Amino acid sequence: xxxxxxxxxxxxxxxxxxxxxxxxxxYKGIAEGVENTNFFLHTTGGAYxxxxxxxxxxxxxxxxxxxxxxHLATRGLACPQPVRNRDGTALxxxxxxxxxxxxxxxxxxxxxxxxxxxxxxxxxxxxLHAAGADFGMRRDNSLSVGAWRPLFDQAASQADxxxxxxxxxxxxxxxxxxxxxxxxxxxxxxxxxxxxxxxxFIGDGLSGLIDFYFACTxxxxxxxxxxxxxxxxxxxxxxxxxxxxxxxxxxEAVRPLEPAEVEALPILCRGAALRxxxxxxxxWLNVPPGALVQPKDPRxxxxxxxxxxxxRDAAAYGWTR
Amino acid sequence: xxxxxxxxxxxxxxxxxxxxxxxxxxYKGIAEGVENTNFFLHTTGGAYxxxxxxxxxxxxxxxxxxxxxxHLATRGLACPQPVRNRDGTALxxxxxxxxxxxxxxxxxxxxxxxxxxxxxxxxxxxxLHAAGADFGMRRDNSLSVGAWRPLFDQAASQADxxxxxxxxxxxxxxxxxxxxxxxxxxxxxxxxxxxxxxxxFIGDGLSGLIDFYFACTxxxxxxxxxxxxxxxxxxxxxxxxxxxxxxxxxxEAVRPLEPAEVEALPILCRGAALRxxxxxxxxWLNVPPGALVQPKDPRxxxxxxxxxxxxRDAAAYGWTR
Numbered sequence: 001x002x003x004x005x006x007x008x009x010x011x012x013x014x015x016x017x018x019x020x021x022x023x024x025x026x027y028k029g030i031a032e033g034v035e036n037t038n039f040f041l042h043t044t045g046g047a048y049x050x051x052x053x054x055x056x057x058x059x060x061x062x063x064x065x066x067x068x069x070x071h072l073a074t075r076g077l078a079c080p081q082p083v084r085n086r087d088g089t090a091l092x093x094x095x096x097x098x099x100x101x102x103x104x105x106x107x108x109x110x111x112x113x114x115x116x117x118x119x120x121x122x123x124x125x126x127x128l129h130a131a132g133a134d135f136g137m138r139r140d141n142s143l144s145v146g147a148w149r150p151l152f153d154q155a156a157s158q159a160d161x162x163x164x165x166x167x168x169x170x171x172x173x174x175x176x177x178x179x180x181x182x183x184x185x186x187x188x189x190x191x192x193x194x195x196x197x198x199x200x201f202i203g204d205g206l207s208g209l210i211d212f213y214f215a216c217t218x219x220x221x222x223x224x225x226x227x228x229x230x231x232x233x234x235x236x237x238x239x240x241x242x243x244x245x246x247x248x249x250x251x252e253a254v255r256p257l258e259p260a261e262v263e264a265l266p267i268l269c270r271g272a273a274l275r276x277x278x279x280x281x282x283x284w285l286n287v288p289p290g291a292l293v294q295p296k297d298p299r300x301x302x303x304x305x306x307x308x309x310x311x312r313d314a315a316a317y318g319w320t321r
Numbered sequence: 322x323x324x325x326x327x328x329x330x331x332x333x334x335x336x337x338x339x340x341x342x343x344x345x346x347x348y349k350g351i352a353e354g355v356e357n358t359n360f361f362l363h364t365t366g367g368a369y370x371x372x373x374x375x376x377x378x379x380x381x382x383x384x385x386x387x388x389x390x391x392h393l394a395t396r397g398l399a400c401p402q403p404v405r406n407r408d409g410t411a412l413x414x415x416x417x418x419x420x421x422x423x424x425x426x427x428x429x430x431x432x433x434x435x436x437x438x439x440x441x442x443x444x445x446x447x448x449l450h451a452a453g454a455d456f457g458m459r460r461d462n463s464l465s466v467g468a469w470r471p472l473f474d475q476a477a478s479q480a481d482x483x484x485x486x487x488x489x490x491x492x493x494x495x496x497x498x499x500x501x502x503x504x505x506x507x508x509x510x511x512x513x514x515x516x517x518x519x520x521x522f523i524g525d526g527l528s529g530l531i532d533f534y535f536a537c538t539x540x541x542x543x544x545x546x547x548x549x550x551x552x553x554x555x556x557x558x559x560x561x562x563x564x565x566x567x568x569x570x571x572x573e574a575v576r577p578l579e580p581a582e583v584e585a586l587p588i589l590c591r592g593a594a595l596r597x598x599x600x601x602x603x604x605w606l607n608v609p610p611g612a613l614v615q616p617k618d619p620r621x622x623x624x625x626x627x628x629x630x631x632x633r634d635a636a637a638y639g640w641t642r
Contacts, residue, residue, distance in 0.1 A: 003352040008432040009522075025427040025523055028361055029352035031324040040349055040361055042427060106346040106363060111329040201330075202346060 003029035107200020122250025132189030237303025245318025277301035324350035428521020428528035443571025453510030546589035558624025566639025598622035
């Protein structure tokens with residue numbers, strides 16, 4: 001949530017000369033996105049977001065993200081649409097960083113979502129999965145089950161400082177999940193980071209999905225499990241079954257889950273919670289001096305894991321036949 | 322340049338219910354303004370800036386700033402126009418802070434201004450002074466000559482750590498300026514902080530002036546002296562006489578300087594440089610831990626003072642009869 005790179009009017013004017021979006025009217029650095037520098041950009045052609053990709057995003061992954069947004073937008077999903085320059089490429093260079101211009105999406109992130117918002121989200125998630133079906137590129141999920149033990153190794157010795165007993169709990173979760181993790185579920189493009197910040201509403205209606213920089217190729221139901229974690233819990237770890245039911249029903253209204261996905265749901269939810277607990281834990285223990293970004297609390301996901309460990313089946317999350 | 326206060330969608334929706342600017346479409350925290358939190362705000366009624374006034378702005382001064390912007394905008398000056406709510410007030414409360422909505426101005430700040438930009442600025446500055454002539458409120462300049470010695474007292478003991486000999490130079494400047502400072506120059510509303518960040522251009526034309534939170538009642542020519550300092554020097558202290566000449570000529574095309582103002586110009590320029598050197602020096606020596614804002618370098622103004630000390634008359638700045 002910061003502007004890491006200053007862009008001068010002269011540098012931006014040069015950059016825009018390669019695009020056919022009209023003359024520069026205004027640009028403002030905006031506090032959105034943790035990893036990149038984003039500007040609200042207004043030209044005579046319309047409103048856009050200009051993103052400079054900072055070093056935490058691997059440059060080699062950018063064509064996947066940019067092409068995916070273009071693919072999804074072309075198929076009618078409300079997501080940022082990359083703008084190609086005169087050379088036909090949507091990825092340029094500005095201030096020595098990879099940079100892209102995408103269409104500006106109106107909408108507001110909901111801080112305290114209701115079951116209605118969850119139902120809207122479920123439908124949008126299933127539409128995203130459907131729209132990605134014929135996307136030609138592949139990107140493995142670098143934060144799936146195989147990545148969790150190496151993440152834990154970075155944090156294990158200090159985990160109990162953050163929460164008493166966290167190291168032992170995590171060791172048990174890891175062993176259980178590595179054994180139980182399902183293979184061969186239906187899959188394709190998933191968003192993998194559909195937290196409330198990345199979902200826009202206008203009034204009661206969902207207006208768009210943003211921030212595809214964790215998107216990858218993985219099980220569709222894992223994306224649903226990430227959303228159940230991100231949307232249906234209070235910070236104290238209370239699960240709101242009505243919200244989960246609305247999210248799952250919204251999803252199934254567009255794409256019904258297969259029996260194997262329903263069966264795997266508690267495992268996927270527990271795994272998704274562990275994934276966010278671990279990345280948060282590593283960030284929490286490694287805040288760089290002078291950091292502009294407040295790290296998120298890993299204990300919120302430690303508390304969610306308490307729920308997941310006792311959830312026996314998809315019905316515990318609100319799924320009904 | 323930071324978002325100090327998070328505003329939830331629910332809090333903002335409540336706040337906007339008191340205004341007649343339509344439904345909320347989007348808002349983004351923007352990295353603009355050092356003292357306050359600013360949001361780009363898009364509603365069905367148009368584009369706005371929402372400002373939350375943080376503690377560095379004295380709440381008692383806000384009616385002066387808000388009423389001044391409204392006064393100037395009503396008189397055709399391109400500056401943010403405050404939006405009054407249903408109660409007729411332009412100053413509300415959001416997240417326990419005074420807050421205002423003003424019209425959004427297109428335009429881009431020029432990092433490396435030319436003589437042309439200076440000429441445009443000079444005209445706009447004179448139009449601002451003219452438009453403020455019948456403004457009914459008064460606010461003393463709390464950062465004029467009487468404030469400089471107390472500022473210096475806060476920093477004197479450490480001044481030489483920042484630049485060798487700075488304490489002695491400042492002591493001499495202070496004594497000289499306190500003796501020479503002119504009284505009874507033509508005056509009224511001045512902006513008092515018209516740095517390049519606060520002046521917008523679209524293409525080659527000046528499109529607006531922003532950030533009136535140092536505006537006060539003082540000598541018009543002192544505002545011109547601030548602009549000469551802010552626009553016509555390189556960081557190494559080189560004065561660009563062609564830019565100064567363009568700025569002064571632009572100003573005089575709208576409002577010719579009186580002989581007393583011409584005579585006082587070198588004193589006012591030296592004073593303006595000392596004022597920014599001193600406030601920067603105090604900020605430089607008092608960076609709070611975890612500061613989100615990089616302090617500006619006081620030595621840039623120490624170097625400008627070297628020029629001002631040897632400038633004999635307004636001609637040294639590019640003024641011609």
